Each structure stands twice: as C-alpha cells, then as structure tokens.
Amino acid sequence: MRTATSGLCLGVDVGGTKILAIACDQSGSEIASSQVPSPQGVIPDGGMALADAVARVIDDVATQLGIGPAMLPIGVGLPGMLTLDGVLAFAPNLRSSSGANLARLLAERLGSVTIVVANDADCAVVAEQRLGAARGHDDVIMVTLGTGIGGGIILGGQLLRGGHGFAGEIGHMVVDIDGPPCPCGARGCWERYASGSAVGRLAREAAHAGRLAGLVAAAGGDAEAVRGEDVTAAALEGDSEALALMDEVAWWLARGIANLACVLDPSCVVLGGGLSEVTPLLIDSARQVLPNLLEGGADRPPIVLVPAALGSRAGALGASLIARSAA
Amino acid sequence: MRTATSGLCLGVDVGGTKILAIACDQSGSEIASSQVPSPQGVIPDGGMALADAVARVIDDVATQLGIGPAMLPIGVGLPGMLTLDGVLAFAPNLRSSSGANLARLLAERLGSVTIVVANDADCAVVAEQRLGAARGHDDVIMVTLGTGIGGGIILGGQLLRGGHGFAGEIGHMVVDIDGPPCPCGARGCWERYASGSAVGRLAREAAHAGRLAGLVAAAGGDAEAVRGEDVTAAALEGDSEALALMDEVAWWLARGIANLACVLDPSCVVLGGGLSEVTPLLIDSARQVLPNLLEGGADRPPIVLVPAALGSRAGALGASLIARSAA
Numbered sequence: 051m052r053t054a055t056s057g058l059c060l061g062v063d064v065g066g067t068k069i070l071a072i073a074c075d076q077s078g079s080e081i082a083s084s085q086v087p088s089p090q091g092v093i094p095d096g097g098m099a100l101a102d103a104v105a106r107v108i109d110d111v112a113t114q115l116g117i118g119p120a121m122l123p124i125g126v127g128l129p130g131m132l133t134l135d136g137v138l139a140f141a142p143n144l145r146s147s148s149g150a151n152l153a154r155l156l157a158e159r160l161g162s163v164t165i166v167v168a169n170d171a172d173c174a175v176v177a178e179q180r181l182g183a184a185r186g187h188d189d190v191i192m193v194t195l196g197t198g199i200g201g202g203i204i205l206g207g208q209l210l211r212g213g214h215g216f217a218g219e220i221g222h223m224v225v226d227i228d229g230p231p232c233p234c235g236a237r238g239c240w241e242r243y244a245s246g247s248a249v250g251r252l253a254r255e256a257a258h259a260g261r262l263a264g265l266v267a268a269a270g271g272d273a274e275a276v277r278g279e280d281v282t283a284a285a286l287e288g289d290s291e292a293l294a295l296m297d298e299v300a301w302w303l304a305r306g307i308a309n310l311a312c313v314l315d316p317s318c319v320v321l322g323g324g325l326s327e328v329t330p331l332l333i334d335s336a337r338q339v340l341p342n343l344l345e346g347g348a349d350r351p352p353i354v355l356v357p358a359a360l361g362s363r364a365g366a367l368g369a370s371l372i373a374r375s376a377a
Numbered sequence: 378m379r380t381a382t383s384g385l386c387l388g389v390d391v392g393g394t395k396i397l398a399i400a401c402d403q404s405g406s407e408i409a410s411s412q413v414p415s416p417q418g419v420i421p422d423g424g425m426a427l428a429d430a431v432a433r434v435i436d437d438v439a440t441q442l443g444i445g446p447a448m449l450p451i452g453v454g455l456p457g458m459l460t461l462d463g464v465l466a467f468a469p470n471l472r473s474s475s476g477a478n479l480a481r482l483l484a485e486r487l488g489s490v491t492i493v494v495a496n497d498a499d500c501a502v503v504a505e506q507r508l509g510a511a512r513g514h515d516d517v518i519m520v521t522l523g524t525g526i527g528g529g530i531i532l533g534g535q536l537l538r539g540g541h542g543f544a545g546e547i548g549h550m551v552v553d554i555d556g557p558p559c560p561c562g563a564r565g566c567w568e569r570y571a572s573g574s575a576v577g578r579l580a581r582e583a584a585h586a587g588r589l590a591g592l593v594a595a596a597g598g599d600a601e602a603v604r605g606e607d608v609t610a611a612a613l614e615g616d617s618e619a620l621a622l623m624d625e626v627a628w629w630l631a632r633g634i635a636n637l638a639c640v641l642d643p644s645c646v647v648l649g650g651g652l653s654e655v656t657p658l659l660i661d662s663a664r665q666v667l668p669n670l671l672e673g674g675a676d677r678p679p680i681v682l683v684p685a686a687l688g689s690r691a692g693a694l695g696a697s698l699i700a701r702s703a704a
Binding site for chain 1: 458466467475514515516528530532533535537538539540541542543544545546547548549550551552553554555556561562563632635636637638639640641642643644645669670672673674676677678
C-alpha cells in the first residue's frame with residue numbers, strides 16, 4: 051500500500067549558498083520543503099560533504115511526509131557541467147565536489163531510489179516550459195542572470211543536454227574578443243556584460259568616466275565603491291543615469307539573445323535569476339532593441355521575451371519534474 | 378509496377394550560381410544528375426524563375442531515368458532562411474525569390490509529388506552525418522566556409538530547424554562587438570573573421586600593416602590588391618607569413634566553434650565549404666587552439682573536428698536523404 055506517495059516526487063536545488071528540497075504532487079504543487087546551507091569547503095572531498103547535505107535535506111522532506119526517501123523519484127539540480135553519466139565535471143561554485151558522481155553518492159546514502167541529477171538551469175527551463183512563463187512553447191531558452199549567466203535550452207519540446215551533457219553554458223559565448231577577462235579563462239564572455247557582476251563592472255566603468263555622479267557622491271566620491279545594487283536601486287527609483295546604464299546592460303542582454311537566436315531560433319526566451327527586481331526594466335529595454343539585432347529581423351516572427359514566472363523555486367520544481375519523467 | 382523507382386529519390390542543391398540535381402539509390406549512390414545556371418535576377422518575381430529552373434533540372438534527371446518526376450520523393454536545398462512552411466523568408470543570394478513558397482511552386486510545375494525544401498547547410502549536415510565525415514555522431518555541427526559561414530546542426534540525431542525554421546545561422550553570431558560591419562547589419566559577426574571573404578579582409582589588413590611583403594610585391598606593391606586566394610595559395614606553398622595569417626583565421630574559426638560548443642556541446646564539428654583546399658591547414662591549426670578556448674577545456678572530452686567528406690555533392694545528397702525521410 052503506497053497510495054500516499056503516488057504521484058509525489060522530490061526536487062532539490064543545490065546553490066552556492068543553500069540547498070532547497072521540495073516535494074510536489076502531480077500538479078506541481080509544493081506540499082513540503084526543507085533547506086540547509088551548502089557546504090563551503092573548497093578542498094576536494096569527492097562530493098562527500100555535498101552528498102551528506104543533500105541526503106539530509108531529502109530525508110527531512112521525506113520525514114515531513116511520513117515516508118522513506120526510497121519511495122520517491124528524486125531529482126537534483128546542480129550548478130555546473132554534468133556529464134550524461136551524472137558526474138560533476140566542472141563546478142566552479144562547488145569546488146569540493148568536482149569530479150563526483152552525486153547520483154551514485156546519494157543512492158548509497160538513501161537506499162534504492164530513482165535519483166536523477168541535472169544542471170540547475172536545465173531544471174529551471176523545464177519548470178518554466180511545463181508550468182511557468184514558457185508554457186505552449188516548444189523552443190525555449192532560459193537565461194538566468196546571477197553572478198554570471200546560466201542557460202537552459204528546450205528544442206522541439208526536448209531538454210538539450212548535448213553530446214556530453216554540457217549544453218547550455220551560454221554565458222561563456224564570447225561577444226567581445228578584447229573584452230574583460232572572465233574566470234573561465236576567456237575574454238569578453240557574454241556574462242561579463244549582462245549579469246549581476248556585469249552591472250557592477252559597467253557601473254564602476256561609468257563612474258570612472260564621470261557618469262553616475264549621484265551614486266559616486268553617495269559612495270563617498272569613490273567611483274570604485276559604486277556597487278551594482280546601488281545602480282539597480284537607483285534605476286528602480288527612476289534615476290536617469292542609472293536607467294541609461296540599465297539600458298546598456300539590456301542592449302548586451304539582447305545582443306547575446308540575438309546570438310543565440312541565430313543558432314537556435316527559439317520562439318520564447320525566459321529571463322530569470324537574481325536580477326529579478328530589475329527584470330521588467332531590462333526586458334522592456336531589450337524588447338526595443340532585439341528586433342534590430344536579429345538577422346533578418348523584419349522578415350522573421352518576433353521572439354517572445356518574458357520574465358520567469360516561478361521565482362526561486364523553479365530549480366527545485368524542475369528537478370522534481372525531471373525525476374518524474376525519468377521514473 | 379513501379380519497381381524501377383523503388384528506393385530512388387532526388388535531391389537538388391540551389392546555389393547562387395548553379396543548380397545541381399542528383400538521383401540517388403537507397404545506399405546514397407548517385408545514378409543520374411543534371412545542372413543548370415541559377416537565375417540571376419534581383420527583381421522580385423515570386424520565385425517564378427527559380428521554380429522554373431529547378432523544375433527543369435528535376436525533369437531532366439527524371440527523363441534520364443525514364444520516369445516522370447511525380448514518381449520520386451524530391452528534396453530541394455536552398456541558401457537562405459526557410460520557414461517551417463517552406464517559405465524563403467530571407468535569402469540575400471536569391472533576392473528575386475524572397476518570400477516565395479518553393480515547395481508549392483514546384484508542386485504546381487511537377488504534378489503531385491513529395492517535395493521538401495530545406496536550408497542548404499541543413500542538407501549538407503544530414504549527408505555528412507548519415508554518409509560522410511560525422512557518421513556515428515548524434516550531436517554534430519556542420520560549418521561551411523564560403524563567402525560567409527553557413528551552418529547545419531544535428532542534435533540527438535535530429536536536424537535542428539528551430540521554432541520558425543531559422544536555426545543554424547551560425548555565421549551571424551557576433552564575436553567582436555567593435556568589429557567590421559557585416560551585410561546583415563551587425564558588426565563583428567563570426568563570418569567576418571573565418572570565411573573566404575574574411576581571409577581577403579585579414580590579408581589586406583596584414584598587408585597594410587607591413588606583413589605579407591612577398592604577396593604585396595606580387596600585387597604590384599598595392600596592399601589593397603592582395604586577395605584571399607593569393608594568401609591561401611602561398612600558404613599551401615609553405616610561405617611562413619601566409620601560414621601565420623591562416624593561423625589567425627584558424628584561431629577565429631576555433632573561437633566560433635568554442636562559442637557554439639558552450640551552447641550546444643557537439644561531439645563532432647564538420648568543416649566544409651569553398652575553402653576546402655586549405656581545410657587541412659585550418660583544421661590542424663584550429664585543433665591546436667580549440668581545447669584552450671573551451672570552457673572547462675581540460676575537464677571535458679575533446680570535440681572531434683573533421684573535414685567534410687562528401688564535397689560539393691553533399692547538399693544535393695542531403696536534400697535527397699531529407700526527401701526520403703519525409704516520403
């Protein structure tokens with residue numbers, strides 16, 4: 051008699067600072083959740099600390115439901131490049147787990163369960179396409195603006211994993227060969243121009259060039275002390291110089307989307323991530339310039355550009371949906 | 378009794394200068410072919426001249442086979458952006474046919490037949506993946522270097538068309554925001570750096586900067602008169618300055634491939650098109666630098682970079698394969 055768990059599944063979103071687990075019913079409604087801090091070690095431990103933390107948060111949700119974790123399909127979204135076998139090949143924000151096979155480590159801790167691991171932006175795009183902002187679209191790119199830019203891609207209704215599992219690393223398209231260095235080793239990656247850290251960098255450049263006078267004054271006259279958050283807050287209050295800087299960021303955002311559109315021809319692009327407060331500003335501005343940046347702009351149907359609808363739970367929700375599909 | 382035609386199909390490759398039709402048997406072997414010049418008009422005629430020419434070359438091949446064209450599945454590859462309905466939405470090299478539905482025009486001329494139209498680079502990648510250089514790979518990007526850069530993409534074994542049919546326009550990814558203007562309207566498109574016309578442009582830049590002294594002398598001392606063909610010929614003869622310029626082109630080629638790899642994660646990239654004489658040079662050089670340009674380069678499996686195997690017939694052959702699949 052397992053009728054209590056029928057249709058339930060569990061999704062986990064592993065971030066750089068916290069790990070969120072939610073249990074969902076068949077309609078995607080959340081019925082239990084738990085959260086723990088992410089392990090912050092940088093010394094490689096084969097993923098042990100991370101697996102322990104993820105197992106703990108899963109156990110906690112299962113306990114809330116009064117069942118064992120082995121009775122649920124479980125999906126885990128991770129920030130990094132995952133091989134098709136589930137190995138975390140490259141994860142700058144989870145260094146201690148680099149090279150670990152999280153699915154196997156979790157199976158060892160939780161007993162015999164269906165555990166699927168996936169890239170976190172892949173989870174988010176699955177959630178937004180099935181239950182959120184991109185419903186009804188088969189060709190969707192999710193662009194998540196955080197410290198960098200993450201990406202999840204659905205083509206013909208199918209999540210794109212790529213030949214080795216590494217598709218969707220859209221933030222590292224180089225758009226300006228002589229641009230600022232990126233932690234990935236290249237110069238001029240898209241995420242240097244349109245992300246949380248990009249707003250800060252562009253703001254400091256603008257401040258050094260004599261713009262953003264009000265914000266520089268508020269920062270004690272030190273151009274280098276102007277932060278991205280100051281600019282987004284000022285933009286939301288209608289400060290014209292801050293709005294002009296957000297227009298620059300939106301232009302770069304649209305430029306990268308146009309690059310992706312050349313390659314993939316999506317019908318819908320969803321904008322999510324940590325810059326969500328200014329997403330409406332960025333979207334309004336990017337919508338203005340995008341048609342002029344698209345090859346054959348006047349001869350092609352417009353691309354629908356929309357804000358993410360599911361907020362910070364999208365990753366965990368999508369992980370649960372991927373687990374349900376795999377179960 | 379139609380046993381004579383069983384398994385036969387016909388592929389047409391429409392280029393800017395000529396139209397080639399071939400009939401193939403089930404194994405992809407060519408059993409008849411015909412070629413006519415492409416109509417050169419630029420005044421919009423709704424695709425009439427092009428449809429007449431394509432119908433003529435198809436009729437000719439069918440006559441060689443002693444059958445009517447209505448007995449064969451027919452695929453037609455076209456250079457331009459085709460909607461999923463088969464309308465040539467944007468075709469800078471076939472201006473007179475812009476907006477035409479070639480499949481319908483051909484059906485009217487040839488009677489009731491299976492006619493599929495597709496982008497020419499899409500046809501080429503299908504041929505190379507099924508019968509050529511990318512056999513055994515499910516995630517393939519075909520990069521064709523001509524006047525510009527064309528692209529065909531197969532993901533998970535399926536040809537990528539995109540939400541509107543316009544996927545694979547990879548030459549118009551912007552890689553250098555301050556770069557030279559592109560006929561598409563943007564600046565710094567990839568094809569400004571790695572294509573036939575890019576070799577000429579980079580050669581003239583190098584000549585003006587005092588490099589390529591031998592070629593400048595051969596051009597009567599006029600740096601502006603150095604042509605791309607002069608550089609590729611000199612490189613093939615071992616001229617060190619010309620080889621250095623080809624290394625530059627190869628670096629840009631690899632940079633664009635790395636951009637595509639971030640997004641799509643292919644297992645194989647096929648290089649084809651009009652620069653085929655120097656393709657071995659470009660590939661050798663691009664293979665050296667590609668691993669350093671890939672995000673997580675050391676932590677991911679290498680991408681197989683190979684020259685196209687099917688030469689100038691790939692487009693027509695691929696069109697026939699697409700027709701066979703659709704029939």
